[in-house]
Amino acid sequence: MAARVGCHGLQLQGGVPNPNSQGGEVPSLLHASDDYTKEEAIKIIRNGKVPPVDNQAKPAAPLYMPSWKGLLADEDINRIADYLWSLQKKKEGW
Numbered sequence: 001m002a003a004r005v006g007c008h009g010l011q012l013q014g015g016v017p018n019p020n021s022q023g024g025e026v027p028s029l030l031h032a033s034d035d036y037t038k039e040e041a042i043k044i045i046r047n048g049k050v051p052p053v054d055n056q057a058k059p060a061a062p063l064y065m066p067s068w069k070g071l072l073a074d075e076d077i078n079r080i081a082d083y084l085w086s087l088q089k090k091k092e093g094w
Helices: 038-047 074-086
Strands: none
Touching: 038 074
16 A cells, blocks of 8 residues: 555644654644754655654554655745744743
8 A cells, every 4th residue: 555645634733643753643834843853844844754753563653745856846845834933932031
């Protein structure tokens, strides 16, 4: 059975079940800047990413981030990253 491509849920909040992935769900993109630099996020959008599995003895998680290289121009990929960063909560303080 071929792997399926999934999305990050309503309003990019994640929570879509993804059996045998670490955490068991597709992650939210609302806090992408907490886990990645913008350059790392662009690389993931461009090249795709398979989530780490929770249990090596079980089948791979069915949902993964596909590669958008060749389907989207670099300018469009950069705009997606800019949009994701625009959603990040601003840190309070100085």
